[in-house]
Amino acid sequence: MADVIVVYHSGYGHTQRMAQAVAQGAGAQLLVIDAQGELPEGGWEALNTADAIIMGSPTYMGSVSWQFKKFADASSKVWYAEGWKDKLFAGFTCSSALNGDKASTLNYLLTLAMQHGGLWVSQGVMPSTSKAALRDDANYLGSYSGAIAHAPSDAGAGEMSRGDLQTARDFGARVAEVAGRFRS
Template structure:
């Protein structure tokens, strides 16, 4: 089997999204490549085009993905026109300071975007407490479309360890789905 490449393009206004992207990358392992959309290079664009999977990440600001990440999505128009990302695995994650914070709207935007690109969307699968009391803190926001993280403002560790662990598990899920899809 070919060496897998899973790219994580993200925008991070205050560092939270970057930290979640890094935790997801840990779950993906050596196949992961983090891409900060604010400082993209031609090598980054080439990596995205060659990737087996792309995991999109943006904070939710004012009810949708941050404007800078939306700008990145709009820069991909020729890739859509030529079908360059068709049949790649896709997933997404977002952060916000409120438990709802309209994070679902961001994940919907990312999944619709992936559908328009002809990509195969993979959502979250972890079921935590209260359904599974032995899994406290896993998937705290109960999101299935993608990974949601609620920042804990005013706390010394504003991203709980449980959310970082869920992010690593999400990365491992995307890796597994990418392996399965790549073998088909």
């Protein structure tokens, strides 16, 4: 079984709930970026030995949170040594608007992975685009580059769409499956 890490920051609990669903699907370890943008003790070592890193951040003002950006900037030490070269990466995000410029956040995560010489794992879940599609269907929001979720600003994390959380679980399972193929 592949060693997958989900590293994420969550401001209000929605991205955390999504991270938990991704980790459940992947059988992955969760690694929280705290409110100061720091990893817990042993976090860098866990990332260095992982087969795949799934990154998550809320979308704030069209990009990752400052806490996630601080983590990304700190990864320059790993970048300089090419420590994550050829590692598998994937990403997810959540915002309060249906669009919310989530693609900008996913592109940021993808660019970070590419700067590290990584290999990106796409969503791999067809979108629910028929007239009969319902909001709680998997990949209803229609993302290909990573998992995305919508959480209204006045809704708690417990009110997230079942479809978005299922998409997150499916996404995590896909990353773990691809990592397993690369590992063998």
